[in-house]
Amino acid sequence: xxxxxxxxxxxxxxxxxxxxxxxxxxxxxxxxxxxxxxxxxxxxxxxxxxxxxxxxxxxxxxxxxxxxxxxxxxxxxxxxxxxxxxxxxxxxxxxxxxxxxxxxxxxxxxxxxxxxxxxxx
Numbered sequence: 303x304x305x306x307x308x309x310x311x312x313x314x315x316x317x318x319x320x321x322x323x324x325x326x327x328x329x330x331x332x333x334x335x336x337x338x339x340x341x342x343x344x345x346x347x348x349x350x351x352x353x354x355x356x357x358x359x360x361x362x363x364x365x366x367x368x369x370x371x372x373x374x375x376x377x378x379x380x381x382x383x384x385x386x387x388x389x390x391x392x393x394x395x396x397x398x399x400x401x402x403x404x405x406x407x408x409x410x411x412x413x414x415x416x417x418x419x420x421x422x423x
Contacts (some may be wrong), residue, residue, distance in 0.1 A: 351393065
């Protein structure tokens with residue numbers, strides 16, 4: 303069974319934010335009784351992300367897509383987890399809609415977002 307998730311973003315996002323790059327931070331504390339052999343997370347962002355687990359940089363992504371294909375990464379978090387409290391952090395860089403104001407090669411949508419979903423394989 304695969305869990306389903308929605309794209310999330312900050313409620314403070316305003317129309318003016320479309321005109322310049324913006325970095326948004328997400329953080330979640332999770333409790334783990336014992337470390338599993340593997341635990342996979344599907345993750346993507348509009349436009350770029352850095353995933354941290356307990357202070358370690360785990361993944362940077364996603365790969366470049368286009369109007370037809372949007373990529374996500376499947377990351378095994380188990381090597382970075384510890385018994386007890388764990389901190390997941392994501393830094394998302396949203397490029398502006400105007401291509402000349404940001405990375406020309408990165409496709410973006412009208413509404414930015416972060417996607418994270420557990421994946422049981």
